[in-house]
Amino acid sequence: MPKNKLALETSPYLLQHQDNPVDWYPWGEEAVTAAKESGKAILLSIGYSSCHWCHVMAHESFENQEIAALMNELFINVKLDREERPDLDVIYQSSLALMRQPGGWPLTMFLTPDGEPFWGGTYFPPEERHGRPGFKQVLSGISSAWQDNREQVTSNVAVIREALEALSIAQSGTELTLSYVDEVASTTLRAIDPSYGGFRNAPKFPQIPLLGLLWRAWRRTGLNLYYDAVCNSLNHMCQGGIYDHIGGGFARYSTDEKWLVPHFEKMLYDNAQLIDFLTEVWKETKTPLYEARIRETINWVLREMKITADDEHFGFASALDADTQDEDGHSVEGSFYVWTEAEIDDLLTDVAPLFKRTYAITERGNWSEGGFGVNVISRVTPYPLDPAVEGMLEDARTSLFKQREKRALPGRDDKVLADLNGLMIQALAKAATVFNEPAWLGAAEGVFSFVSRYMVTDGRLSRSWAAGEAKHNAVLDDLAQMSRAALQLYEATGDSTYLVQSEAWVHQADDLFWCADDGGYCLSARDVTDVITRTRQCADNVMPSGNGTMADVLARLYLITGENRYRERAEGVIDAFPAENATAITNMPTLMNAFELLTQGAQVIIAGANGTTHKLLRAAHTAPGALHVVIRSDSDNTYAQGHPAHGKTSIDGKAAAYICRAATCSEPVVDEDALIAALKAL
Numbered sequence: 190m191p192k193n194k195l196a197l198e199t200s201p202y203l204l205q206h207q208d209n210p211v212d213w214y215p216w217g218e219e220a221v222t223a224a225k226e227s228g229k230a231i232l233l234s235i236g237y238s239s240c241h242w243c244h245v246m247a248h249e250s251f252e253n254q255e256i257a258a259l260m261n262e263l264f265i266n267v268k269l270d271r272e273e274r275p276d277l278d279v280i281y282q283s284s285l286a287l288m289r290q291p292g293g294w295p296l297t298m299f300l301t302p303d304g305e306p307f308w309g310g311t312y313f314p315p316e317e318r319h320g321r322p323g324f325k326q327v328l329s330g331i332s333s334a335w336q337d338n339r340e341q342v343t344s345n346v347a348v349i350r351e352a353l354e355a356l357s358i359a360q361s362g363t364e365l366t367l368s369y370v371d372e373v374a375s376t377t378l379r380a381i382d383p384s385y386g387g388f389r390n391a392p393k394f395p396q397i398p399l400l401g402l403l404w405r406a407w408r409r410t411g412l413n414l415y416y417d418a419v420c421n422s423l424n425h426m427c428q429g430g431i432y433d434h435i436g437g438g439f440a441r442y443s444t445d446e447k448w449l450v451p452h453f454e455k456m457l458y459d460n461a462q463l464i465d466f467l468t469e470v471w472k473e474t475k476t477p478l479y480e481a482r483i484r485e486t487i488n489w490v491l492r493e494m495k496i497t498a499d500d501e502h503f504g505f506a507s508a509l510d511a512d513t514q515d516e517d518g519h520s521v522e523g524s525f526y527v528w529t530e531a532e533i534d535d536l537l538t539d540v541a542p543l544f545k546r547t548y549a550i551t552e553r554g555n556w557s558e559g560g561f562g563v564n565v566i567s568r569v570t571p572y573p574l575d576p577a578v579e580g581m582l583e584d585a586r587t588s589l590f591k592q593r594e595k596r597a598l599p600g601r602d603d604k605v606l607a608d609l610n611g612l613m614i615q616a617l618a619k620a621a622t623v624f625n626e627p628a629w630l631g632a633a634e635g636v637f638s639f640v641s642r643y644m645v646t647d648g649r650l651s652r653s654w655a656a657g658e659a660k661h662n663a664v665l666d667d668l669a670q671m672s673r674a675a676l677q678l679y680e681a682t683g684d685s686t687y688l689v690q691s692e693a694w695v696h697q698a699d700d701l702f703w704c705a706d707d708g709g710y711c712l713s714a715r716d717v718t719d720v721i722t723r724t725r726q727c728a729d730n731v732m733p734s735g736n737g738t739m740a741d742v743l744a745r746l747y748l749i750t751g752e753n754r755y756r757e758r759a760e761g762v763i764d765a766f767p768a769e770n771a772t773a774i775t776n777m778p779t780l781m782n783a784f785e786l787l788t789q790g791a792q793v794i795i796a797g798a799n800g801t802t803h804k805l806l807r808a809a810h811t812a813p814g815a816l817h818v819v820i821r822s823d824s825d826n827t828y829a830q831g832h833p834a835h836g837k838t839s840i841d842g843k844a845a846a847y848i849c850r851a852a853t854c855s856e857p858v859v860d861e862d863a864l865i866a867a868l869k870a871l
Contacts, residue, residue, distance in 0.1 A: 194219075199656040200270040201602045202238040206247065210257035213268045216277065216719070224265040224302035230335040231304070232264035232328075235271050235278055235296040238602040239454040239508040242312045243295045244520040249315045250324045256315060259325060263332040264299075271296075272507060272606060273653050276664050276713040279724050280353065285309045287352045299331050304721050307345045308334070350721065357725040358707060362767025367409070367788070370781045372771040374406035377778075378418055385447050386422030392452070394442040395426060397462040398729040398737075402778035404470065405785060408814055423470060426463075427482045428572070430565035433526065434548065435589050437489030439463050441511075449567050450556050453523040453599075454511035457494060458732050460486055461612035468620045473813040478572045483620055490613065491632060496605050502639040504605035504654065505613050513597045525599050528589070529554070529562045536592055537585050543578070544585045546570070605654040607644055607663055608732065610636055611670030618677040622810035630681055637678060640671060641690070650694065662717070665710045665735035668698045672742045676749070676818075681810070683821040688749065695742060699758070708765030709736050727766040728776040736762055737779025744787035748818045751832040759787050791817040791850040791871055793864075797839025798823040801859070805846045808861035812868035817848075 194214050196207040206213055214220035216233075224231050234251075236243035250256045260266050271278035271294065282292045284306040291311065298309035308331055313324040322330075335342060363369060377399055380388050387393040400419050407415035426432060429448030431440050438460050440451030464486055471479040494505045512520035530552045534541045547570045549555065554563040573579050614633045621630035644651040644659050651659040652667055675691035678684070701714040704725050711723040712735060727736040743759035746752070763784050768774035774781070793809045795802060809819045820834050828834040833849035837857075845857035846864045850871070858864045 195268055199604075199658050199660060200238075200273055200653075201600075201604060201655065202236060202243075202270040202272070203268055205238060206251060206268050209247070209251045210254050210261075211251050211266050212261045213266050216267055216269045216274065218719075220265055220267045221302060221304070227265065229263065229265050229302075230307075230331070231267055231300040231302065232260060233267045233269060233281065233296075233298045233300055235269045235281060235298070236294045237270060237272050237508070238600065239456070239510040240294045241452065241454070241511045241520070241522050242293075244512055246295050246312050246324075248520065250313070253315060256325060256328075259328050263328055265302075270604075272602075272604060273661055275666065276717070276720055276724065279712060279726070280720060280722060281306055281309065283353060283356060283724070284349055285311075287349055297327075299335070301342075301346060304719070305346045306349055307342045353722050353724075357704075357711070357722065360767065360769075362769050362773075364767060365763055365781065365784045367785065369771065370402075370785060371406060371410060373775055373781060374402055374415065376771045377402060377775050378406075378414060380775075381418045381422070382446065383418075383421075386418070386425045387443075387446075387448070389446075391446045392442050392444050393446060393448060394731075395431075395439065395459060395463060397459075397466045398733050398778040398782075399775070401466060401469075401782060404466075405782055405815075408816075409785075419470065420474065420476075423467065423479065427467075427478050428568045430567040432482065433489070434566045434568060435526075435586055435593060436493070437485035438493075438509075439486065450558075450565050451523075452511055453526055455509040456731070457490075457505055457507055457606075457609045458612055460490060461609070461616040462732075464616035465612075465619055468616070468623050469815060472623060472811055480624070481572065483624070487617065487620065487629060490617075493601075496603055498639060498643055498654075498657070502635065502642060504610050504636055504639045504643075507602040507604045507606050507609055510600035510602075513599050515597075523556075523559060523565075525593065525596055527556060527559055527563045527565055529564065531562075532592075533564075533589075536588055540581055540585045543581060547574075547582060603655055605639070605644070607640055607650055607652055607667035608670040610640055611667070611672075611674040612732070614674035615670075615677045618674070618681045622681050622807070625807065633674075634678060634682070637674060637687075648693070649697065662714060664714075665698060665702045665712050665739070666732065668694045668702070669735045669738035669742060670733075672698070673738055673745075676742065676745050679749070680819045691742065692746065692750075695739075695746065695755075698739060704765075708761045710739055710762070725765075727780050729779050733779040734777070736766065737777060737783055740780055740783035741786060744783055744790060745818055747787070748790050748792050749820060751829070756787065759783070763787070786816055789816055789850075791848055791868075792820055792833045793817050793868065794820045794822050794834045794837045794847045794849065794854075795844060796822040796834075796837040796847065796857075797842075797844035799839065799842065799844055802844040804861045805844050805859075805864060808864040809846065809868070812865045814868060814871060816871065817868060 192207045193212055195203045198215055281298045285292050293311045298306050300306050313327055316323040382389045403415045404419050425448045431443045431448045431451040438455050441454045441456050442452050444450045464483055467479045467483050495503045496506050497503045511522050513525045515521050530550050533550050537544055548566045549569045550564045556563045556565050614636050617629045617633035644654050650663040650667055652661040652663050672691045672694040675687040679687035702710040704711050709725050711725045713720050713723045727734050740759050740762040743755045747755035795805050822834045822837050837847050839845055840857050843859045845859050848855040
């Protein structure tokens with residue numbers, strides 16, 4: 190079968206469509222030229238490889254000869270992997286919102302040959318269904334509007350363009366203070382489901398940055414409502430079907446309010462954030478359930494998500510698909526993960542009754558959309574039970590895992606994305622220091638080495654790597670998360686190479702992404718020429734925002750180096766995104782947490798290099814609370830006068846810790862328990 194132009198791409202998502210009868214173009218100048226020469230509008234379809242409804246629309250429409258012929262006749266058709274070009278995706282998602290249409294993927298947008306949007310939607314069925322217009326109707330109607338009503342189309346384009354540009358213009362608003370952050374946290378708390386945790390109404394997403402905001406509010410205020418909201422949410426996620434109790438790792442979201450039935454795709458970014466946040470909360474609670482989920486999820490990442498470049502270097506894949514292929518080649522959601530009672534009985538025999546009680550396995554099943562008798566595994570008894578019982582359950586899960594591996598495996602998106610890998614490096618390095626797991630730290634350093642070796646060209650970071658090739662220059666989020674990863678490794682290892690690299694990437698962000706007119710950073714670099722606008726935003730979405738993360742990085746660099754230029758730049762980012770009221774910035778928790786770090790953060794200087802140094806370092810890393818950085822000062826202390834670490838030395842041959850905040854330092858602390866108590870008191 191002849192392939193279309195996507196056959197030359199490396200993105201797993203684009204390659205999924207190389208055999209479509211649609212004459213797909215990748216995003217680029219060739220498609221623009223074809224549109225201008227033909228006089229046709231561009232049909233832009235945006236998705237990603239593990240997107241269930243993208244698969245559905247592909248099967249129903251893009252593999253349909255009749256619909257493909259209509260698309261080829263009427264439009265220049267362009268396929269885009271949203272994960273390769275998030276700067277383009279955010280432009281067209283914002284455009285759809287301005288059209289008062291709900292967003293999501295697949296995103297279907299109709300553009301002028303210059304890339305300007307004039308109409309769009311998401312998933313369309315092939316024929317009219319459930320009140321949604323059929324895709325064939327949409328194609329014919331939009332083509333007619335483009336050909337016969339160009340004046341109206343031009344008018345729509347102008348309105349949308351003006352509105353898009355307005356989204357990135359600085360607005361007046363309230364300056365951040367801690368009391369204002371408390372008000373935002375209080376507003377956020379009211380949206381929490383008091384029964385099952387998470388944010389009210391299905392579908393439910395983990396939304397870790399927002400839970401992090403509530404956790405910081407509890408640390409600040411001591412109000413137990415915040416503590417309870419966070420722990421109740423994490424408990425239900427860790428026990429529910431959104432967690433893969435057989436293989437480890439969290440699914441993208443729950444389709445119901447009880448966290449029972451997930452949308453089965455597993456994303457690297459969700460799991461990185463959950464590992465990181467569970468580790469942070471565990472430092473306070475020491476909850477065995479959280480430690481178990483951290484360890485199991487890290488095992489899943491290291492087992493199933495590695496992408497090897499050579500004998501020494503590996504990165505992590507982006508996602509596992511929600512779907513697997515049935516015998517007819519059709520995508521079936523969740524079939525890899527679910528079980529019938531008969532399967533459990535046959536495999537586990539004598540242990541089956543215990544397992545079924547623990548995980549609520551029934552003959553009827555608990556997932557109606559999967560069919561009668563289909564069970565999503567969700568734990569309904571507390572963890573842990575008696576050690577002997579937990580041992581039997583672990584053996585049972587191992588048996589189920591081995592059997593499950595014989596099933597058709599979900600697809601894996603083998604792209605290595607810089608920002609996602611940055612998040613996972615941070616999570617692994619943090620968990621390694623807290624749980625004293627050197628192998629996890631080694632994995633984090635190995636992935637960092639992979640990105641530095643295979644995804645940097647002439648000093649410039651790339652966005653993605655697949656099929657042996659780095660593609661697309663980094664967007665802001667890539668530099669932000671990799672800079673943050675470098676700082677996490679610097680604190681974990683004391684290796685100044687990581688600090689130097691973080692500063693280099695921050696310099697790159699300042700040079701290519703800083704918005705001199707309004708402050709803050711743009712998502713696209715200044716030399717990107719194929720976007721109709723350079724967006725500038727600070728709202729967290731499925732990941733922490735680039736601007737919020739950069740504010741955190743800059744705050745940490747200020748605390749670590751003592752250089753005021755980093756503080757001033759962090760303040761510039763924070764001041765660029767004011768809001769009229771607390772409700773308006775509930776979607777900016779990463780920025781607010783960075784603000785608290787900048788204004789309240791402390792330095793923990795560990796001076797000396799001897800047998801007691803390790804104990805103090807471990808205490809500094811495991812102490813509850815996230816508002817400090819760890820700086821090592823050996824006998825060759827070279828910190829400049831004025832830096833908090835200047836002159837800090839060991840005491841009577843013993844390593845000593847000094848806690849500094851706002852240019853005031855504590856007396857030296859030589860006992861690890863005393864250091865933890867002092868840091869907790871902060």
